[in-house]
Amino acid sequence: MAHCGSGRRSSVRDGLDVYYLGMTKTAHHEEIEIKLRVKDVDAFRSRLKRLHAREISPRTYESNTLYDTPRHDLRRHGQLIRIRIEHSASRFGKRHPREATPAILTYKGPSNSPRGPGKTGIHSQIRNHFKIKDEAEVSVANADEMARILHALGLQPVFRYEKFRTTYALPGIHRLKVEFDETPVGIYLELEGPVKAIDRGASRLGYERKDYLKETYGSLYLADCRRRGQKPGNMLFPPTRKLR
Numbered sequence: 001m002a003h004c005g006s007g008r009r010s011s012v013r014d015g016l017d018v019y020y021l022g023m024t025k026t027a028h029h030e031e032i033e034i035k036l037r038v039k040d041v042d043a044f045r046s047r048l049k050r051l052h053a054r055e056i057s058p059r060t061y062e063s064n065t066l067y068d069t070p071r072h073d074l075r076r077h078g079q080l081i082r083i084r085i086e087h088s089a090s091r092f093g094k095r096h097p098r099e100a101t102p103a104i105l106t107y108k109g110p111s112n113s114p115r116g117p118g119k120t121g122i123h124s125q126i127r128n129h130f131k132i133k134d135e136a137e138v139s140v141a142n143a144d145e146m147a148r149i150l151h152a153l154g155l156q157p158v159f160r161y162e163k164f165r166t167t168y169a170l171p172g173i174h175r176l177k178v179e180f181d182e183t184p185v186g187i188y189l190e191l192e193g194p195v196k197a198i199d200r201g202a203s204r205l206g207y208e209r210k211d212y213l214k215e216t217y218g219s220l221y222l223a224d225c226r227r228r229g230q231k232p233g234n235m236l237f238p239p240t241r242k243l244r
Helices: 013-026 041-050 120-129 143-152 195-204 219-229
Strands: 028-037 054-068 080-088 103-110 131-140 156-169 177-183 186-194
Touching: 028 195, 054 143, 080 143, 103 143, 103 156, 131 156, 143 156, 186 195, 186 219
Parallel strands: none
Antiparallel strands: 028 131, 028 186, 054 080, 054 156, 080 103, 103 131, 156 177, 177 186
C-alpha cells in the first residue's frame, strides 16, 4: 500500500466531517459483512448449484481507488473514501475511449448504532466476528472529475485494487448478498446482510464462525506481500490475466 508525505491543510478534516454528515443523513446504511476464503472453486460452484443459488449480478470487473490525506487521517479514524469503476468482465485489459466514466463514490466509517441497556455483551460478540461499518454511496457521472474534487479537498490516491465480482442470492435467506470475488491474492466470498442471514448463508455454504474474516482487501494484500517477501504497491492483476 502506498504511503505518502505529510503536510495537509488543517481545514480539510473539518470540511470532510461536515460533508460525511450530510451524506449520512440522506443515504446511509449500516453495512455488516464477513469474508470467507474459497479453497476449492469447483466445489463451491457445485454447492451453489445444489443450493439453487440465483445469480443477481453477473461477473463484473471492478477498479477501486482509496483516497486519504497525506497523513492518512481517514485510515487512522477507521474511515474510507473510495471511487469504484465497474464494467463487464469481458472488457478487462482492453483500451477504452476517452470519455466520462461513471463510478460509485463510497464512504465508510465507524458504526454509530445505538447500544441499548443490557446489549453490550451481545454486540461485543457480534463485533468479534463481523465487520460493521456505516456506509454511504452515491453514483457519479465522471470518475475523473470526482477524483479532481477529492484532490481539491486535500485527498490523494493511496491504494488501488482490482477484482472480479459475481453476486448471488440464496433461496430462503432474505437480504443476504453472496459476493464471489476473484482477486490477485486469492478467491474470497463476501457475505453481506443481517447477522442471522450471514450465519445461515455461511452454514449452507459449508463455513462456521471460526472461518469468518474481518480483514479488508488492503490488509489481505499486505499479508500476502509479507508471505512472499514482496514490496507492497497496488493489488492489481497482470494486464493480460483474465480469471474465471
